Amino acid sequence: MHHLQLKLAALLASAAAVSCQNYTQLARTLSNTAQIYQPGSAAFNAAVLRWSNFSTPVANVVVVPGTENDVVETVKFANEYSLPFLATNGVHGSITTLGKMTSGIEIHMSQLNSIAVAQDGSTATIGGGVMSKNLTDALWAVGRQTAYDHHWASTDLETVTGTCECVGYMGPGLGGGHGWLQGRYGLVSDQYVSLNVVLANGSLITVDESSELFWAMKGAGHNFGIVTSIISKVYDIQYPNYAMETLIFSGDQVEDVYSLANQQWFTNASMPVDLINWSYWYFDPTIDAEKPVIAMYLIQEGVQTVDAAHTNPFLQLGPIATQNVSGTYRDLAAWTGISLNDTPCQKTGNANPRFPIYLKSYNATAQRQVYDLFNQATTNASTPFSDALFMFEGYSQQGVKAIGQNATAFAYREDNLLAAPLLTYAPNGPAVDAVASELGNKIRQILFEGSGEISLNTYVNYAYGDETPVAWYGSEQWRQNRLSALKEDFDPAGQFSFYAPIM
Ligand SMILES: Cc1cc2nc3c(=O)[nH]c(=O)nc-3n(C[C@H](O)[C@H](O)[C@H](O)COP(=O)(O)OP(=O)(O)OC[C@H]3O[C@@H](n4cnc5c(N)ncnc54)[C@H](O)[C@@H]3O)c2cc1C
Numbered sequence: 001m002h003h004l005q006l007k008l009a010a011l012l013a014s015a016a017a018v019s020c021q022n023y024t025q026l027a028r029t030l031s032n033t034a035q036i037y038q039p040g041s042a043a044f045n046a047a048v049l050r051w052s053n054f055s056t057p058v059a060n061v062v063v064v065p066g067t068e069n070d071v072v073e074t075v076k077f078a079n080e081y082s083l084p085f086l087a088t089n090g091v092h093g094s095i096t097t098l099g100k101m102t103s104g105i106e107i108h109m110s111q112l113n114s115i116a117v118a119q120d121g122s123t124a125t126i127g128g129g130v131m132s133k134n135l136t137d138a139l140w141a142v143g144r145q146t147a148y149d150h151h152w153a154s155t156d157l158e159t160v161t162g163t164c165e166c167v168g169y170m171g172p173g174l175g176g177g178h179g180w181l182q183g184r185y186g187l188v189s190d191q192y193v194s195l196n197v198v199l200a201n202g203s204l205i206t207v208d209e210s211s212e213l214f215w216a217m218k219g220a221g222h223n224f225g226i227v228t229s230i231i232s233k234v235y236d237i238q239y240p241n242y243a244m245e246t247l248i249f250s251g252d253q254v255e256d257v258y259s260l261a262n263q264q265w266f267t268n269a270s271m272p273v274d275l276i277n278w279s280y281w282y283f284d285p286t287i288d289a290e291k292p293v294i295a296m297y298l299i300q301e302g303v304q305t306v307d308a309a310h311t312n313p314f315l316q317l318g319p320i321a322t323q324n325v326s327g328t329y330r331d332l333a334a335w336t337g338i339s340l341n342d343t344p345c346q347k348t349g350n351a352n353p354r355f356p357i358y359l360k361s362y363n364a365t366a367q368r369q370v371y372d373l374f375n376q377a378t379t380n381a382s383t384p385f386s387d388a389l390f391m392f393e394g395y396s397q398q399g400v401k402a403i404g405q406n407a408t409a410f411a412y413r414e415d416n417l418l419a420a421p422l423l424t425y426a427p428n429g430p431a432v433d434a435v436a437s438e439l440g441n442k443i444r445q446i447l448f449e450g451s452g453e454i455s456l457n458t459y460v461n462y463a464y465g466d467e468t469p470v471a472w473y474g475s476e477q478w479r480q481n482r483l484s485a486l487k488e489d490f491d492p493a494g495q496f497s498f499y500a501p502i503m
Contacts, residue, residue: 018081023061029073033066033111047108051092051344053427054351055099055465057498059086059106066111068196068204068228071128075226076202078105086498087226089129090168093499094352096465101498109170112228117142121157123193124234126169128227133165133340136330139234158329159234160188160399164338166345170230174221175461175500176410178418180299180332183273183396184238186403187410189218191232197225200495204228216486219409220460220473222499223483224490239274239302243326244335245311247319248287249294254371256317257294258362261394264313266361266416271396274301275310278336281371281390283378287320291375292390297336301329350387351433354422355440356462357447358415362392366450370443374421377439384425384432385439393418409483411474412457419447420462440464460500472500 023036030036037044038061047062065071071087078085084104109129115138117124126135139157160179162172169188172178177188185191194208195217207213216224249257257279265271276299283292296314300306304326315322325335333339370390377385394417405413421443423436441464448456455475458467473479483502487494494501 018060018083022077022081026063026074026077029077030063030070031066034070035062035064035066035111037062037064047088048106049091049347050094051090051347052094052352053347053349054094054353054433055096057086057088057098057101057106058103059101060103062106062108064108064111065228068112068198071107071112071198071226071228072202072204074105074107075198075200079200079202084495084498087128090131090166090171091347092164092167093171093461094354095460095463095500096353097500098465098498107226109168109226114229115139117157117234121155121236122233123231124157124159125229125231127229128170128196130169131165132161132163132167132169132172133333135159135161135169140237140330155236156240157234158237159191159232160185162188163333163336164344165333165340170227172461173230174217174219174227175459176219176408176412177461178393178395178459180276180329180395182399183271183276184399185233185235186399187218187408189221189408189410190399190403191234192218193231193233195230196228198228199225200491200493213486213490215407216409216483219411220483220500220502221409222460223487223496223502225496237329240328241304241326242299242301242329242332243303243306243324244300244332245298245306246321246323246325246335247296247298247311247314248321249296249317249319250288251281251291251294251371251375253317254294254368255364257296257314258367259364260313260317261296262362262364264310265394271394271416272310273396273398274303275299276396277394279392280337281374282388283386290379292371292378293320299332299335349426350424351427351436352422352424353436353440353464354391354420354462355444355464356418356420356459357444357451358412358457358459359417359419359447359451360415360453362417363447363450363452366446369446369450370421373439373443373446377423384428385423385436388421388423388425390421391419409473409479411476411479412459415457418459418462420459437464437466441466463500465500469500469502473502 063074089109112127112129114127143156160181173188278297280295281292456471458471460472487502
C-alpha cells in the first residue's frame with residue numbers, strides 16, 4: 001500500500017510539468033474527431049463540472065477520444081509523461097476518493113457513444129460513453145426502425161440500465177448496476193458478454209468469461225481499466241407498460257409503514273418479480289410544515305393500475321395523499337424524479353454525499369431513530385440540509401439472486417434493500433463537510449446496528465468514500481485476496497485507484 005501511495009505521489013507531482021507542446025504531440029496521435037480541451041476554455045469548464053461539488057477530481061487537460069484507439073494513445077501518452085488519468089462520462093461519481101486526483105488528464109468518454117444491435121437481436125455493442133437513457137431509447141426504437149428498413153427485427157428491445165436518465169451506462173455497471181429490470185435479468189453487469197478495456201499499460205484487450213478479469217469488472221471494474229465498448233445481452237421487451245401508485249405518509253407513521261413493508265416483502269415473503277418499491281423522505285412544508293414526509297412508490301410492470309393486493313394494505317394505514325399514474329417503462333424516471341429535467345440531473349454546485357447501506361429487511365425501531373435524526377437535520381432553522389433526501393430502494397431481486405453469490409465481484413446479492421441518505425448542501429468550508437460526514441455516518445451506523453449484520457455492506461457506486469474496501473467489495477477474505485491479486489497483475493502502480501481503490 002505504501003508502495004502504491006509513493007507511486008501515486010510521483011505521478012501527481014510530474015503532471016504539472018507537461019506543456020501545451022506535449023499535448024500537440026498527443027493530438028498528432030489521435031483521430032481527427034478527438035478533442036483536447038485546455039483549462040480556461042468553455043469546453044474544458046463544461047467537461048470538468050460535476051454532479052457533486054465535493055472532493056472532486058482535478059485535471060489539467062481534458063481529452064475527448066473519438067475512437068477506442070484514442071483512449072489507447074492517451075493512456076500511453078499519460079504513461080510516457082507519468083501523468084495520472086481518469087475516465088469520466090456522466091460525471092455522477094461522487095465518492096470522496098476521486099479528490100485524490102489533483103492533476104492529470106480527464107478522459108471524457110462522451111464521443112464513444114455508438115450503439116449497434118447484433119443481427120440476431122440478442123446483444124448490442126455499446127460505446128463506453130453511452131448514457132443510460134440513450135441506450136434505452138435506442139433499444140426501444142429498434143423494432144420500428146428495422147421494420148421500416150425491411151430488416152430482421154420486428155420487436156423493440158430492452159436491457160438493464162441504471163434508472164437515472166443522466167447517469168452513464170458504464171459507470172453503474174462497473175460497480176454492479178441496479179436498474180428497474182434487474183428482477184427479470186439481473187444487474188447491469190450481469191448482462192455483459194465481453195468488454196473492450198484499455199489497461200494501465202495502454203494495451204486494449206477484450207475481456208470475456210475466459211478471463212479472470214471478467215469476474216472483477218462486474219463489481220470492482222473502476223479499478224482495472226477504461227472500458228471503450230461492451231457487448232451486452234439485450235431482450236425483446238416483455239412488459240412495456242407500467243403503473244405507479246404514490247402514497248404520501250406522515251412521518252408519524254414510520255413504524256407502521258416499514259413494519260408493513262417488511263411483512264409484505266421482506267420477512268414473510270419476497271418482493272414479487274413485477275413489483276418495485278422505493279420510498280423517499282424529504283421535507284416539503286407544503287405537505288407537512290413541521291417534518292419530512294414519507295413518499296412510498298409502488299411500481300408495477302405490465303398493468304394499468306397497481307394491483308389492489310399491493311396497495312390496499314398501505315391504503316389502510318391512511319396516507320395523507322395518493323396518486324396513480326400509468327404509462328410505459330420510459331416514464332419511470334420522470335415519475336420518480338430522476339429524469340433529465342429533474343434536480344438530480346442538474347449541476348447545482350451542491351455537495352451531494354450519500355451514506356449507503358444494504359439491508360435484508362427494515363428494522364422499524366431503527367427507521368424511527370434515523371427518521372428523528374433526519375427530521376432534526378432537515379427542519380432546524382439554521383440547517384444546510386433542508387433539501388436532503390433519504391432514499392430506500394427495494395427492487396425485485398429474482399434476476400440478481402438467480403446468479404451465484406460468488407459469480408462476480410459484486411458481493412451483495414443476498415441483500416434486498418439499498419438505503420442511503422443524500423445530504424445535499426451548498427459547500428461552505430470544511431466545517432459543514434464535517435457535519436455532513438458525521439451525520440451521514442451516524443444515520444448509517446444506526447441502520448447497521450439495527451440490521452444485526454456483522455459487516456457493513458455498502459454500494460460502491462453510492463459510497464461516501466470513508467468506507468473500507470471490505471465494505472465496498474465484500475467481507476469474505478477470498479474476495480479481498482482475489483481482487484488484490486488481480487490488482488497486482490493488471491494495475492500494479494495503482495493508476496486506476498481514484499475510484500474506491502481495492503488497495
Ligand atoms: C442521481 C443518481 C442516480 C443514480 N442512479 C443509479 C441507478 O439507478 N443504478 C445504479 O446502479 N447506480 C446509480 N447511481 C450511481 C452511479 O452508478 C454512479 O454515480 C456512477 O459512478 C455514475 O457513472 P457516471 O458515468 O455518471 O459518472 P462518472 O463520474 O463520469 O464516472 C464514475 C466513475 O466511473 C468510472 N468510469 C466511468 N466511465 C468509465 C468507462 N467507460 N471505463 C472505465 N471507467 C469508467 C470512472 O472511475 C469514474 O470516476 C446514481 C447516481 C446518481 C447521482
